Amino acid sequence: MNMKRAYLLLCGFYTLLILIGAIALLRGGGSLLAMLQLGVGALVVIGLWGYFLDKGFMNPRIWRPLAGLLALGIVVQLVAVFTAHLSGAAMTWTLTAAIFSVLPMIFLYRYGDRDQSLWASPEEREGGKVLGDLLEEQRELLLEKQAEDSQATVRVRKTGDGYLASVEREREGSVEAFEERFRCPATLAFFIEKFTCISVGDFASKYTDRSSPA
Numbered sequence: 001m002n003m004k005r006a007y008l009l010l011c012g013f014y015t016l017l018i019l020i021g022a023i024a025l026l027r028g029g030g031s032l033l034a035m036l037q038l039g040v041g042a043l044v045v046i047g048l049w050g051y052f053l054d055k056g057f058m059n060p061r062i063w064r065p066l067a068g069l070l071a072l073g074i075v076v077q078l079v080a081v082f083t084a085h086l087s088g089a090a091m092t093w094t095l096t097a098a099i100f101s102v103l104p105m106i107f108l109y110r111y112g113d114r115d116q117s118l119w120a121s122p123e124e125r126e127g128g129k130v131l132g133d134l135l136e137e138q139r140e141l142l143l144e145k146q147a148e149d150s151q152a153t154v155r156v157r158k159t160g161d162g163y164l165a166s167v168e169r170e171r172e173g174s175v176e177a178f179e180e181r182f183r184c185p186a187t188l189a190f191f192i193e194k195f196t197c198i199s200v201g202d203f204a205s206k207y208t209d210r211s212s213p214a
Contacts, residue, residue, distance in 0.1 A: 004052070008052055008200055010048075010061050011048045011049050011052055011064040012046070014041075014044070014048060014104070015045050015049075017041070017190065018041050018042050018045050019213060021037075021038050021041065023039060023102075025038060035107065040069070043066060044064075044066065044070070044104050044108065046058065046143075047063050047066065047104075047107070047108045047111050048107055048108070048111075050111060050118075051107050051108070051110065053189050054105075054118050055118060056118045056119045057119075057157075057200070058139070060111075060113070060114045060119050061112070061114075062112070062114050063108045063109070063111045063112030064108070064109055064112035064113075065112075066108055066112075067104075067105045067106075067108040067109040067112065068111060068172035069120075070101045070104060070105040070108070071105050072155055073097075074098045074100060074101050074102065075096075075100040076103065076192050077094045077095070077097055077101075078095075079100055080096070081095050082096055084171045093149060101180045103199065114187060115182050115183050115184050115187045116184055116187070117186050117187075119187075119188075120184070120186035121190075122189065124186040124187070124190045125186045125190050127185075127189030127193070127200035128184065128185030128188060128189045128203050129185065129202050130184030130189075130203070131163075131188055131189055131200060131203065132158065134186040134203060134204070134207050135147070135156065135157070135158045135163070137207075138207060139157065140155060140156065140157040141154075141155070141156040141157070141205055141207065141208060142154070142155045142156075143198055144201055145196075145197055145198045145202060147197035148168060149171065149172070150170065150171040150197050151169065151170045151171075151197070152167065152168070152169040152170070152194075152197050152198050153167070153168045154167050154192055154196055154198050156164070156169075156188070156192075156203075159181070161183065162181055162182055163181065163182045163183075163188045164179060164180075164181050165179065165180050165181075165188060165191060165192065165194065166178075167179070167192075167196055167197055169195070169197075193199045
């Protein structure tokens with residue numbers, strides 16, 4: 001059995017736990033806390049399926065806070081195990097819940113990283129491919145552009161297995177400069193077009209024209 005299949009079986013196991021919990025709530029009712037726990041568990045399962053299927057479900061911004069919530073829950077449960085006067089059954093259940101939350105917490109934290117192609121749109125993936133191809137031919141890409149209400153200068157270069165984008169932009173008389181590193185070229189394309197007035201097409205036009213024979 002390869003790791004991919006093992007992880008998918010793990011997702012199936014967590015999904016089964018949520019289904020069992022939902023059936024128990026429907027048959028016997030449940031407290032508001034139990035329903036909230038089931039809702040959080042369902043979100044966790046969605047995130048796990050997305051992570052292992054390499055699909056972007058919902059929004060990347062929610063997954064790391066959810067991983068943080070799981071981490072907080074683990075801490076609270078461990079504190080309860082070692083400090084509260086729990087019965088044997090309650091202690092076993094609490095410790096088991098904490099242990100089973102560790103792997104989802106790790107995977108959801110990784111899943112929430114925006115710098116992955118799974119969160120990119122088809123346009124961003126195409127833009128990332130264009131930038132990647134240009135950087136295979138050029139050591140550095142540099143472009144300055146003046147728009148109606150803003151001006152930006154973007155310098156992009158490859159650093160090891162990643163990319164470094166240096167931005168200087170001026171808007172309404174204020175100037176700011178910042179740098180960001182990326183592993184995924186699609187995220188680089190997203191960053192440039194979102195935070196500056198420069199598009200990937202501007203880079204393609206400049207450097208394609210330069211490399212074309214006269």
